Amino acid sequence: MRKCSLESIDRVFAAINADASLYLPVDGDDGKAVYTKWEDGVKWSGALNTVRSPKSFFFPQMEDLVQFRTEGKTIEVIDPRKESEDFVVFGVRACDAKSFEVLDRVFLVDPVDSYYASRREHGVIVTVACTRPVETCFCKTFGIDPAEPAGDVSVWKTDSELFWQSNTEKGEKLLEKLADLTEECTDEAVAAQKEKINSVMSRLPLADLKADAFGAGKTMKFFDAPEWDELSESCIACGTCTYVCPTCQCYDIKDFNTGNGVIRFRCWDSCMYSEFTKMSAGQPRLTQKERFRQRFMHKLVYYPEKNGGLFSCVGCGRCLSRCPISMNIVKVMKTIGGKADE
Amino acid sequence: MQVKEYKPLIVAFCCNWCSYAGADLAGNNRLSYPADVKIIRVPCSCRVNPMFVLRAFQRGADGVIICGCHPGDCHYTSGNYYTRRRMALLFSMLDYLGIERDRTRLEWVSAAEGAKFAATMNDFVEKVTALGENKRLEDLRCKK
């Protein structure tokens, strides 16, 4: 474990940025943190987390897959990919760090999504342990420890210092680069910090939320629960929850006619949309209730079923604070989970 | 190396009954205006959807002009009055977003006003040329 003083942070950032683009949460003009490219003078946000999740570093909202250029009646096929540059994402929280595991299990299994894989390869994730969780946090529900964030490098912040620990080879390399700016240290301060965090975690209003009722094999138990009607009643079918969610990974592939050819691109899609996965024969889920149910069943039942019990919710709480009508996974879990046990 | 002279791309929507006929009259009288102007015939100026205007900018137009019958002379009696409101609001909104005002215009040209048609186009092309390439409402994917 290594440490550096908080005052030296800008020098550390500069060192990281020297040969890989550094992105970190920075307060925007509306006071909300957003991942921004670091440059001299850019200040690391003190906010707990960003409005948008860091998944877009690896799975951007929109990316070109292939391009067809037409000239008269001939077509030329172009691969628009440029070799991805190395980059470092700093300040990722434990919940979001876990989300990469969820995404990896989708994009890195056969057939490997080479667009995603290439970005994962070039990206280094530096996580930072939480210090001030808020009422919407419930990562513990999914077994995530905010005091022990994953990632290539884990960082703990105290009042005056930052403690660095590498977890992977990539992380090791990064810390080597910072050798001059950091010094070797014991993990006592970190242990104290962890304890502090855990005591806060136990006071959170959602501390007792359990996901035990859900998981693999529960499809039949929940699918026909009558509560879905009521829960989905107020859903306005927007994609906010999906788009702020760090683990939602659905996309659509579309063609854009440029006038001189076609750009085939993919962009995020949301299972909450009525046009989602619409095919020539229509869409598989016709009502908002079905679409609503799909999203939560996927996170809590279908995904775990296929991925060794791993839930595809990380309890980051973004959807809790962002849903226009305040309907969210916690309300679903409490309603469905509770009722189904009776 | 010689710098290639900048030629703007102008899309002109002309109503069939007045302005398109006005453009024809400009032709009959051999009143020249730059070839940068390309006319699309619509039955009435009120057929022009703001989406068409944005589409033209997206696809690379540097200026969009809509021409219709003079107020009171609409072949369909009231179409141009709706156009006038729609475009006043649309153009004002584009201006509000910081898009240059001289890239959009609504002009009334009657079937008898060949000279006005040519003069309007000359003036519009000049103004758009002065602004240069449309950068603020461009879609890079559509660039060659």
Next chain:
Amino acid sequence: MQRIGVFVCWCGSNIAATVDVKAVAEALKSEPGVVYSADYQYMCSQAGQDLIKEAVKEHNLTGIVVCSCSPRMHEATFRKTAAAAGLNPYMVEIANIREQCSWVHKDIPSGTEKAIILGKAAVAKVNLNTPLTPGESPVTKRALVIGGGIAGIQTALDIADAGFPVDIVEKNPTIGGKMAQLDKTFPTLDCAACILTPKMVDVAQNDKIRIFSYSEVSEIKGFVGNFDVTIRKKARYVKEDVCTGCGLCVEKCPQKKIPNEFNLGMDNRSAIYIPFAQAVPKVATIDAEACTMLKKGKCGLCSKVCTAGAIDYKQQDELISEKYGAIVVATGFNPISMEKFDEYAYSQSKDVITSLEFERLTNAAGPTAGKLLRPSDLKHPHTIVFVQCVGSRCASCAEKGKEYCSKICCMYTAKHAMLTRDKYPDTDVYVFYIDVRTPGKNFDEFYRRAVEEYGVHYIKGMVGKVTPEGDKLKVRASDLLNNKQLNIDADLVVLAAAIEPDKSARPLATMLTASMDTNDFFTEAHPKLRPVESPTAGVFLSGACQGPKDIPETVSQAGAAASKVIGLLAKDKLTGNPCVASSDELMCNGCSSCERVCPYGAISYIDKEFRMPDRTVAIRRVASVNPAVCQGCGACTVACPSGAMDLRGFASGQIMAEVDAICK
């Protein structure tokens, strides 16, 4: 995928001198969908057209692009060519490379480049063209005329003359309208009744014409050639077919204190009445508001005296449904209310009257049997002041009067002044005016005679105030030409009240979906070229409902409207323009935006049952365009937020394809 043929015309040297036609043909050959491309000296010539026809057959073309002169010139020609070759005529698009290219651009490279782009746009459009077929609808060979004044009468007579049946709906108990109330008519001074009443009789006797008097139109559905109209025949409590019009009931009726509308309330009539001697139909009508029998169930005198047994106190309003092919609006006008013009003391003195009241006072059948007497004391007036433009041309006082010129006042005032001086030379007559407007055949001569031969005092200036004092009316006025104030002690003041459309016009316009201007005058389809047609197909305008008019103008417009109706009714079928709007019901919200911008009333709404995506069934309101009425302007397509409304022949997709082609 279309198979498109491109035909580039040289137009001799008209195009070929500035556009490299071969290069255009060559360039367009590689456009998507194009399978054939050719150039020719004169595409519109027989040989050129044959070239097209042969290419259609040989290459199995499904669409044609002709790069030539303006579509306004030869679109119709090439559509016919296509049709002759077995193609749908609407699969043809023209790229205008003459008027909008070769003739306005000077150098060949830029002209050629532009011609290619225009050609590409046309190709892009044809790629999305679909065959269109004009709709056909039958024509009901019967016309409805709403309003039985001189306008309606003339229109009905002319239509009937051509052999088509006509119905007149008149809200009053008799036809005749305003003209029946007039005394003499300018500029010839023939008596109104002498020229009007024979026409009224003609109407009554014409077996092609039915009169629904004391009736109103209560509902109109349908469209040009196929209107379904419901007429409410109000109960008049007298059997029309039995009443002989003998007038005995009118004489015997004990209730005689009802203000007589025909004489503008200047005398009284009985509760059962015939408006005037020459009324058509000459049938009595019971005023339900005034009749003691109907109100209290006591009296019944008229029934007792009627030898024909025509009285029927139990009569109910009757609803008559009829189909019409054309509707003529002839709802006429009324003088505006004088209540906002109290500076002229209209409400304070009986001797301040409107010009129409003056007409009745000078009419032999009027309340004074034609003697010009003051209403207050029935004395002969010696000083009469006529005030022009009362409520007309009120540019700055629009809340009081009208901004427009009422057009007829100058002339009838000259008439009144002249007739007064003629009959009563001892009378001093003053006319206060802003301008005297006399455009019309023999009009100015007429006015000059009033001034020069009859010594009427015309004074340019406005009357500021009229104050009743004793048996005089103190008139304070300004003489602008002499720049002085005038004080005149008048015996009678006559106000040339502005005229406005009849109050029934607005609700009627709503039923007809015919457009009106802000003054409630009906709007014509084109102010110059289609002055007697409403923009709503099948609806025609006759008389003052369209704008202020005198009798000669009214009659000529009535005849013009009739000829338009005859032209329509002479057709067995109406062929529509296939380039009309249509709504995709699945996307339509039923919000009514399209209906509100449609100048033709072509859009109506139906409640339709839909299987919703979520498997439920919902009844939704959706727009439906009547292709027989739609003229294809496209206003609705932009008003529609969901994009459900599109225009055939100029579909959004087609226009955007043209935009794309031009910009690429």
Next chain:
Amino acid sequence: MQKITRDQLIEKAASLLGNGTVSCVLGWEKGEFDYDVTPALFETESELREKFVFGDFCGANLSKYLVSKTRKCEGRILVFLKPCDTYSFNQLLTEHRFDREKAYVVGIPCEGMADIERVKELCGDGISSVTADGDELVVTTLYDDEPVRVKAESVLAERCVNCKSKKHVAYDELIGEDGEVLSSARFDEVARLEAMTPDERFAFWQNELSKCIRCNACRNVCPACTCERCVFDNPSSGVENKAAANSFEEKMFHIIRAFHVAGRCTDCGECSRVCPQNIPLHLLNRKFIKDIDDFYGEYQAGAEVGSRAPLVNYTFDDLEPGEVFERGGQDA
């Protein structure tokens, strides 16, 4: 602090349910915290007593739900509408989006709704409770032992700070007193932008709109956006897209969205309330409203049922687009 209480509304709803006037109630349901209120349909009195809530966080405009709920419910629906919501209600009726007879409107007064983001700004993160006390909110957080008291008016949502009307323009019955149409400063921010140079305006909007994640929350919550199928979802519309590829598409979406509701937008402010990226979308809608007022005379969408929206109306002497620019402001 709202002048009416949850209990008053429950009593009203219970009695209307009880006497059969309505078959269900559209209201607000309490959430996990004190502020995450969800619109909900209640069918029984016991449901109401258990879950119904009314307070400073009931900002959601319920009128749009009537479009789908009236299709679904058999009987009449009781809907609680705040003054600004009634404008949306009328506008929906003007556009025939549901049957008036199927809704029973209980107008409720509104003292302005709180914005939880503003509460967090003033009181810090980790809100554990927010309760109203007089004209103050008492806020406790996970990190402060002492509750923080803030003036309710200091945490009002922007749209409530600039409230345009406390008058109900539609209701079957009212609870409490009706207010007046207010003169607000709602156009000040638009005017401030108009006064900027075009470069500044461009930079401002470029920055704001680049935040857009195209989640469609603004569209889907908007009571004026009730199309059966939106042009942005329709591949044949020519503008369909799911994500903004670049700054053009960002602008395109927001221009068309605002244009489609121009003259129909009642300025209820829901779009800005729900935007997860805090884009001031109402400034686009208000620009249209301000222009319409300036060019064609004041028009408040939804003030009257059946009124003719400015874009489906005209006068002979409307301003020309060129004259609009002559009126001032700076050009690029």
